[in-house]
Amino acid sequence: MGRTLFQKVWDDHVVRPAGPDGPAILFVDLHLVHEVTSPQAFDGLRLAGRAVRRPDRTLATVDHNVPTIGRDQGIADPLSKAQIEALERNAEEFGIPLFSIRSNRQGIVHIIGPELGVTQPGMTIVCGDSHTSTHGAFGALAFGIGTSEVEHVLATQTLTQAMPKTMRITVDGELGVGVGAKDIILGTIGQIGVAGAQGHVIEYAGPAIRGLSMEGRMTVCNMSIEGGGRAGMIAPDDTTFAWLEGRPGAPRDYAAAVERWRELPSDGDARFDTEVAVDAASLAPQVTWGTTPGMVAPITGRVPTPDDYDDPADRDGVRRALDYMGLRGGEAIEDIAVDTVFIGSCTNGRLPDLRAAAEVVRGRRVAEGLRAMVVPGSMQVKAEAEAEGLDAVFRDAGFEWRDAGCSMCLAMNDDILQPGERCASTSNRNFEGRQGKGGRTHLVSPPMAAAAAITGHLVDVRAFDPDAVEAEVG
């Protein structure tokens, strides 16, 4: 029987197979490090007198906790400052390359790996962050780990792993105009549920996935964890190879690398533990109405009520969610007014995301009293967007244009919702308090967020501006 993409990458990295005396030990090709989940791991190394085994396979940046404005004035919050300085010291002490706050390469860890070309097909990639699944868009096996595991990888360049199950999600049919990668993944999570892929590594396949740009594929893989998946992968193809070519970290003998990478896609007779089919053609732009990414509906739909559910645990969850979100249930999604719009994050903070939003915004004004911000995913994305004049499009419309970081995706810095504020956000989590205690999050695509900023309420971008959505990418 043939092997899946996942199985091939796994097999290539087994240092020691699983046995009665221990789990499989996998070699890690790339370890990404950020300021929030690493300090305790470095402390552990120091305590045990251990070194970082492979600094040349490790890369650090600051993203979660950095200010996105007024950086030249230093970091005001003493705790954030201490955490960022701790990573600077640790990188120095252990010899790890770091893009810190003054670097023009600084950015969200899942944006800069691909951007540099150090994320490549067939690799194993880990990071103390659940959205590491993003890198799976290149056909890498990439997943999030906890701080104990971060320490383990720093010390050994390996990880112990139980063999996950495999799930193939085949997205058939053609996406409608104005419907994109974010809608595919939100719709898929709505279909399988937030624990639907628990214990599984997902492979996304099918024509609708093949048709996506690399950025769109990253958006899809990014949210694998929101469906409970251990990782999400997409087989590398010509789109992948063209995107990576010429990047600073790309292999020098590129043709030879591509030849190796062509071996990676799942064999025709490979079997998956679970198969899921998603129909792209039936997807409208998606909006979350509740407090998990699985609480999602088409923009044309209505907010459900607890009575729409049979399972008592579901009913409880929906009741709680509606209460938190300040919704009665039954209202049209399009009638929900927002006072904040956030465009950014590792899900939708790349150049094509900003372009798609800018198309909708161009020549218009943000609704009266609404606060809207664009936070590019990396300083490189920021520079590229500025070279195209996108910053002016957003600024002229009344958006704030910030420096790179996680920002209001998790609101660890000052970019935070106040209690009761309601935000259309291109990020990936609408958990209670995610964007600030009492803040209410509706997850949407970049063009949908842009349209909401203009109208002041959730709106179907397809009806809002047919010309702009026609121009939209991936």
Add this chain to the structure above:
Amino acid sequence: MDPFRQVEGVVTPLNRSDVDTDQIIPKQFLKRVERTGFGEFLFWDWRGEEGFPLDRPEYAGSPILVAGRNFGCGSSREHAPWALEDFGFRAVIASSFADIFRTNCTKIGMLPVQLPEADVQELIQAAEAEPGARAEVDLQAQVVRMPGGREVPFEIDPVIRERLLNGWDDIALTLAHEDEIAAYERERERQGPVTTPFA
């Protein structure tokens, strides 16, 4: 890591599903660079809600938390198990766990116990109906002894069980195979990318 064999005590019921790690420990507390002291911030946004179990004196000092399905979903922050541990919990029982959270627990010597939904509901109801009800989680025997005395068996990866029972340090275990890692690096490691030129 301290060994985990069994734990007996009051059961704290948290009858909610899809409890994410943002709820277990909100982001504003992740700025700390220490490994300890997260307990007082556990379930920060839910503390003070009417009747919230962690606020009730009957559940004080409880070492066992029981919650609904998909516990620990979302962010990979190990601060979540650290906060539970620091608060006093040694075992969490649920009908399912998010993968990263489950792994993080076992790395610090805390036991995630997966039981069938009906048993979880029975335990939650017993602990809610009679605050102070006690149970026992026995890793050696792989059973949960319910408040009424009934024993419910649970599954766990035998390798992880062994490590927990002995309190073994994961890194030391792997470094015992250092020669195999070195051989992999010599013979099979794939080329590039090398990150150090970017420093």
